[in-house]
Amino acid sequence: MFGAGGGTSSYREVAETDLLILWGSNARETHPIFFHHLLKAVHRGARLYGVDPRRSSSAQWADTWLGLDVGTDIALANTIAREIIHAGLTNQTFIDHATTGYAEFKASVEVWTLEEGERVTGVPAETIRELAHAYARADRAILCWTLGITEHVTAVDNVLSLINLALLTGHVGRYGSGLNPLRGQNNVQGGGDMGAIPNKLPGFQDVENDHEARARFERAWGTPIDPNYGWHLSQMFDGMERGELKVAYVFGENPAQSEADTKRAQELLGGLDFLLVQDILMTKTAEMADVVLPATASWCEVDGGTVTNSERRVQRMRKALDPPGQARDDHWIICELARRLGHDWGNPTLEQAWDELRSLSPMHRGMRYDRLEELGGIQWPCPSEDHPGSLFLHGRLWEEGPAQGPKAPFSITTWVPPVDELTEEFPIRLTTGRRLDSYNTGVQSNLYSSPMRRGETLDLHPQDAFKLDVEPGEIVRISSRRGSVDAPVRLDTGLRPGLAFMTFHFPEQVAVNLLTIDATDPKSGTAEFKATAVRVEKLDGAAKEVAGVAGREADT
Amino acid sequence: MNPIVLPMAPPAPATRLISLTVDEQPVEVPEGSTILDACRKLGIDTPTLCYGETLMPANACRICVVELEGARTLIPACSRKVEPDMVIRTDSERVRLSRKMVIEFLASSVDLSITPPAQDYLERYDGRPERYGPSAPPDPDRDKRRAGHHERPDGQTAATVHQPTKIDNGLYVRDYSKCILCYKCVDACGEQWQNTFAITVAGRGFDARISTEYANPLPESACVYCGNCIAVCPTGALMFKSEHDLRDAATWDESRQTRTETICPYCGVGCNLTLHVQDNEIVKVTSPADHDITRGNLCIKGRFGFQHVNPKA
Numbered sequence: 001m002f003g004a005g006g007g008t009s010s011y012r013e014v015a016e017t018d019l020l021i022l023w024g025s026n027a028r029e030t031h032p033i034f035f036h037h038l039l040k041a042v043h044r045g046a047r048l049y050g051v052d053p054r055r056s057s058s059a060q061w062a063d064t065w066l067g068l069d070v071g072t073d074i075a076l077a078n079t080i081a082r083e084i085i086h087a088g089l090t091n092q093t094f095i096d097h098a099t100t101g102y103a104e105f106k107a108s109v110e111v112w113t114l115e116e117g118e119r120v121t122g123v124p125a126e127t128i129r130e131l132a133h134a135y136a137r138a139d140r141a142i143l144c145w146t147l148g149i150t151e152h153v154t155a156v157d158n159v160l161s162l163i164n165l166a167l168l169t170g171h172v173g174r175y176g177s178g179l180n181p182l183r184g185q186n187n188v189q190g191g192g193d194m195g196a197i198p199n200k201l202p203g204f205q206d207v208e209n210d211h212e213a214r215a216r217f218e219r220a221w222g223t224p225i226d227p228n229y230g231w232h233l234s235q236m237f238d239g240m241e242r243g244e245l246k247v248a249y250v251f252g253e254n255p256a257q258s259e260a261d262t263k264r265a266q267e268l269l270g271g272l273d274f275l276l277v278q279d280i281l282m283t284k285t286a287e288m289a290d291v292v293l294p295a296t297a298s299w300c301e302v303d304g305g306t307v308t309n310s311e312r313r314v315q316r317m318r319k320a321l322d323p324p325g326q327a328r329d330d331h332w333i334i335c336e337l338a339r340r341l342g343h344d345w346g347n348p349t350l351e352q353a354w355d356e357l358r359s360l361s362p363m364h365r366g367m368r369y370d371r372l373e374e375l376g377g378i379q380w381p382c383p384s385e386d387h388p389g390s391l392f393l394h395g396r397l398w399e400e401g402p403a404q405g406p407k408a409p410f411s412i413t414t415w416v417p418p419v420d421e422l423t424e425e426f427p428i429r430l431t432t433g434r435r436l437d438s439y440n441t442g443v444q445s446n447l448y449s450s451p452m453r454r455g456e457t458l459d460l461h462p463q464d465a466f467k468l469d470v471e472p473g474e475i476v477r478i479s480s481r482r483g484s485v486d487a488p489v490r491l492d493t494g495l496r497p498g499l500a501f502m503t504f505h506f507p508e509q510v511a512v513n514l515l516t517i518d519a520t521d522p523k524s525g526t527a528e529f530k531a532t533a534v535r536v537e538k539l540d541g542a543a544k545e546v547a548g549v550a551g552r553e554a555d556t
Numbered sequence: 557m558n559p560i561v562l563p564m565a566p567p568a569p570a571t572r573l574i575s576l577t578v579d580e581q582p583v584e585v586p587e588g589s590t591i592l593d594a595c596r597k598l599g600i601d602t603p604t605l606c607y608g609e610t611l612m613p614a615n616a617c618r619i620c621v622v623e624l625e626g627a628r629t630l631i632p633a634c635s636r637k638v639e640p641d642m643v644i645r646t647d648s649e650r651v652r653l654s655r656k657m658v659i660e661f662l663a664s665s666v667d668l669s670i671t672p673p674a675q676d677y678l679e680r681y682d683g684r685p686e687r688y689g690p691s692a693p694p695d696p697d698r699d700k701r702r703a704g705h706h707e708r709p710d711g712q713t714a715a716t717v718h719q720p721t722k723i724d725n726g727l728y729v730r731d732y733s734k735c736i737l738c739y740k741c742v743d744a745c746g747e748q749w750q751n752t753f754a755i756t757v758a759g760r761g762f763d764a765r766i767s768t769e770y771a772n773p774l775p776e777s778a779c780v781y782c783g784n785c786i787a788v789c790p791t792g793a794l795m796f797k798s799e800h801d802l803r804d805a806a807t808w809d810e811s812r813q814t815r816t817e818t819i820c821p822y823c824g825v826g827c828n829l830t831l832h833v834q835d836n837e838i839v840k841v842t843s844p845a846d847h848d849i850t851r852g853n854l855c856i857k858g859r860f861g862f863q864h865v866n867p868k869a
Contacts, residue, residue: 011825011849032782032855034825039751175565183824281864297865299821300831300838307819309826309849320816320831321838321865376847377826391565436780437856439822448863449726450856451775 005192005204006312008393009142009178010379015040017176019138021131023051023162024073024148024530028058029436031146031182034310038144047138049131051076052148053431054501055494064127067496070429071152071418071531072121077161078413079117080132082109084168089136094170098397098407105164105410120415136169140176147184147433151530153419156523160411167408173394183310185440186299190308193364193380194357198230203361213360220360232525233259234518240268251278251295251330256285257441257507260527261482261518278333283443284507295330296323302330304350306372308380312390314367315377418531419519426480426533428464430500432512433530438505445505456510457490458536459501465491470538477537478502483514486539500534576642591622591633591644600646603655603677605662606738607634608788610851611748614739619658619677622646630654656681664688664714665762667733670792670803685714694718698732699771701763715762724773727781727860729800732765734793741766741785741794749853754778755785783859787842787852796840809834817844820858825849827858838862 014020015037027035035058042048042061050059051066051073059065068076084090085106095102114125121128135141143166149158163172163179171177183189195202205213208227218225231239237259239245248269259265269275269288277289280297298305303319328336331353335345348356351369358364363381371385372378378389396404422429434440437450446453458478460470470476470489477486478500487502487510495501504512519528571586578594585594590613595602606617613635621630625643630651633644645651659677664685668674677683692713695701699719709715722730737757746753754777758767768777786794795803802808813834820827828847832840841859845852 031823031825033827033850033853033858036749036751036851036853043747185824186819186821186826188824297821299818300816300862300865307826309819310824311826313826313849315819315826315828317818318816320814320818320833322836324867376828437861439857439861444821444864445857445861448861450860451725451727451779451781452856 006189006308006380006393007144007178007180007182007310008172009176009180010311010391011037013140013176013178013392014038014142014144014180015044017041017046017140017142019047019049019134019141021049021051021135021141021143022058022062023143023145024150024158025144025146025182026052026054026056026058026148026433027144027146027182028056028061030184030434031310032436034182047134049134051131053429053496053499054492057494060494064130066121066123066127066131068121068123070431070499071154071528072415073149073152073158074154074161074413074415075112075117075120076123076128077158077165078109078112078415079114079121079128080135081105081161081164081168082112082117083114083129083132084136084165085109087133087136089133090168091136091170094397095167098173098403099167099410100407101410101412105412108412135165135171138171140174141169141171142176142178142180143171144180144182146182148530150181150524150526151528152526153519153521153528154413154416155521155526157411157413161413163408164410164413167410172408173392173397175392178392180310186309187307189310189312190306190314193308193314193361198232198235201225201360202357203363205361217360220356234520234525234527237265237268237518240272246273247276248272248274249276249278250285250289252280254279254283254285254441254443256283256288257511257513258504259518260513260516260529262507262511262513263483264518265513278330280327281443281447284441293333294325294327295333296327297321298330301327302350304354304369306350306354309377312379312393313377314364314372314380316369316372418533419528420481420517420531420533422533426535428498428500428534428536430478430480430502430515430532430534431530432502432504432516432532435503435505438503440505441507442505454490456487456503456506456512458487459490459492459495460536461495461497461499462491462493463497464500464536465489468536468538470536475539477539478515478534479537480515480517480532480534482517485510485512485514487512500536504529574638574640576638576640576644578644579646585638587638589638591631591636591638591642592620594638594644595622595633595646602633602646603659603673603680604634605671605673605736605790606740608740608743608790609845610853611740611743611788614743616737616739617658617662619655621651621654621658623648623651652681656683659683660685660688662736664691665716666736666791667716667718667731668736668791670734671790674791688714690714691716691718694720694733696720698763698765699758699767701759703760703763705763717762717765719765722773723797723800725775725781725797727797727856728783728786729795729797730766730774731793731795731800734791735766736791736793737764737766738790740788740790744784744788744853749851750780750782750784752778752780752782754780781856781860782854783841783856784853786859787845787854798839802834802839808839813839820854822857822861827854829854829858831862837866 048062050062052059053070117128118125166172166179275289276291277286278293278295286292296302299317300320301323305317306314308314338345366382366385366387367378382389437452439445474489502512516529516532573584575584583594603619605619606614615632615635620633622633623645624631660683692715718733816831827850830842843850843852843854
């Protein structure tokens with residue numbers, strides 16, 4: 001929407017803002033050091049709003065918790081927008097100067113009265129009103145989100161609906177006001193920066209529409225570049241299903257366990273003509289591969305790579321350990337692979353590869369290695385070698401005179417409920433996420449001994465556990481329309497009746513992604529990990545029989 | 557009305573310079589600086605133990621005291637802000653005696669064997685902790701002491717804070733025989749950084765010790781194993797289990813260790829890690845105190861989640 005995809009604010013601003021909304025994020029556990037910055041603000045007297053179906057350990061720090069029903073984010077955002085408009089709290093100067101499409105947007109949210117918002121989201125009208133007024137009236141306000149916003153079929157629209165709020169109030173492009181997705185992996189931002197997304201060249205230059213950029217890359221690389229958008233991960237799996245994608249080269253990822261609807265993902269990976277996996281550890285996906293290339297750990301066994309964090313800061317990684325056995329650096333393997341395929345790319349160092357990137361990506365141009373070193377990392381954009389990097393983005397929206405660059409468009413976003421419907425047969429909403437001491441499918445994190453680790457559990461509200469007549473620690477069967485798993489019950493009063501929670505850290509113990517739905521957002525390809533309809537059954541004699549039948553149904 | 561062009565960040569308020577005299581030398585430091593800052597600017601080596609770069613001064617150890625002309629008592633350099641025309645003496649007879657007393661009492665009651673500055677201070681101030689007599693026999697029940705249960709010492713031995721080393725988890729060890737009650741771990745765990753509040757000071761007077769609630773073992777406490785207490789501990793009372801085991805086996809050797817700065821492999825916050833490596837194995841992880849992202853702090857994954865790259869035992 002604003003071109004380059006990245007958080008607009010710095011951590012420093014988070015600590016100095018007046019109001020924070022943490023939406024669909026349990027940063028206390030998933031981004032603990034970011035949460036330190038946030039708590040600095042809270043101790044200074046900033047207000048914190050937590051928007052999350054769970055009263056998570058982050059939401060417990062909030063002044064006000066908005067416990068919305070899973071997948072009703074757009075409904076809540078649109079209700080907040082309408083309330084801001086009707087209360088006359090919009091920043092009209094900013095809207096006139098820097099945005100487009102306000103009138104249409106205003107008309108589109110007209111149906112979202114506080115009462116309608118309460119009916120759909122489950123959040124009391126008065127609480128929605130409180131957040132709307134506080135956000136609009138704050139001098140500085142920062143909105144942060146994580147996968148609670150993006151792991152839905154409406155992933156992109158969810159984000160756009162939050163951006164609308166910042167455009168209404170002018171809470172973007174200023175010190176202490178911004179919009180920030182908290183990145184889940186140490187280089188997920190850098191992957192985007194480097195063009196490891198289907199529609200962009202490095203530096204967020206569009207492969208289809210930015211002809212000049214494409215020509216620049218073609219000249220530098222001496223080869224034509226396919227001008228069409230590629231496939232994102234979900235489209236690749238669809239391509240496998242259609243038999244169009246027959247070979248996969250997977251590195252640093254474990255899709256055999258991390259993808260929603262594991263059963264389908266594993267079948268499709270197993271049906272490939274050739275699967276090449278490059279990883280530092282023998283993952284489940286690597287076990288399925290025809291060839292495994294052992295790689296070095298880029299964060300401590302390789303000298304000179306970079307990663308980009310959630311405040312757009314590019315930082316250097318360095319070698320501390322000699323790699324084991326025959327493990328080779330990723331960039332060495334890729335160049336060697338190219339050589340065997342008939343392309344001699346030489347043996348570039350990572351710094352040489354980075355310098356090529358700097359010559360092609362304007363936002364990285366000033367980030368010489370010695371400057372990254374000297375400044376403790378640099379935040380993009382950094383267009384020249386005397387530029388200090390950018391504390392926040394989109395200051396141009398506030399510049400006087402004619403607009404600098406395109407105006408920011410409001411987006412019309414339509415609420416649709418999650419795909420996996422709650423019915424009498426599947427009455428409980430299961431949502432998934434991380435815990436503090438573990439990480440994704442546990443490939444790295446399960447190898448250290450955490451005193452807090454308790455393995456996979458099905459977290460239930462005590463009221464649901466009472467209704468189901470199950471005790472903490474009791475193994476129950478959890479079934480969705482795609483499969484069943486067994487897991488012990490744990491009680492969590494931070495949940496609400498009808499809402500259950502599991503992680504996906506222990507796939508060897510409980511393959512939670514057998515349950516999740518691979519319905520994906522057509523715009524981003526993100527699967528709806530956050531909204532699965534399940535049934536929970538007690539495993540006594542009679543229930544076991546029923547569960548057996550259900551298991552067969554789920555198989556078909 | 558047109559929107560205005562905004563500066564990238566609000567300008568820092570202009571700071572005044574404050575002039576004072578330390579040990580007969582004039583010095584100017586920005587308003588808000590401490591006497592310790594002024595001493596450091598002049599290259600005057602002022603001893604500190606409870607002071608931490610990333611923490612508010614706790615004023616606990618009193619080893620940094622200096623003499624301020626016109627003041628009745630000695631004042632702690634680490635916390636007292638400079639004022640115009642202060643006249644400070646850092647090496648007067650009174651200051652030296654006070655520092656000697658502090659380091660002697662600490663050394664007689666606490667195991668300072670792996671606190672290198674303490675040995676230095678003992679020498680510098682002619683501290684002779686042995687003059688308080690041999691150490692009293694260790695009390696295995698120090699955690700159970702209650703106010704008023706104190707027995708009068710016999711004067712023949714030096715009371716100590718000794719208690720058995722606590723090894724109740726696989727990540728870090730607490731040896732409170734080495735604890736000088738500087739409060740740094742409590743402050744790092746509490747509202748200054750981690751906001752977990754798993755530990756605090758229990759007991760009164762000489763019975764005071766750092767404790768979890770009801771002295772529970774860590775796995776039954778509120779601890780989240782960020783290790784931010786270890787990062788600020790000045791005496792080795794809090795220590796990585798890996799360091800503790802190597803020290804036990806007498807194979808801990810800092811001269812053979814490298815320190816490498818890199819970025820944490822887990823979430824997207826981008827925390828800077830310093831990997832301490834001995835014999836191609838990560839033996840400890842810290843974070844630079846002067847980096848804006850972490851200020852020396854990490855979470856359990858960044859601090860302890862490195863086993864996947866260490867050789868299998």
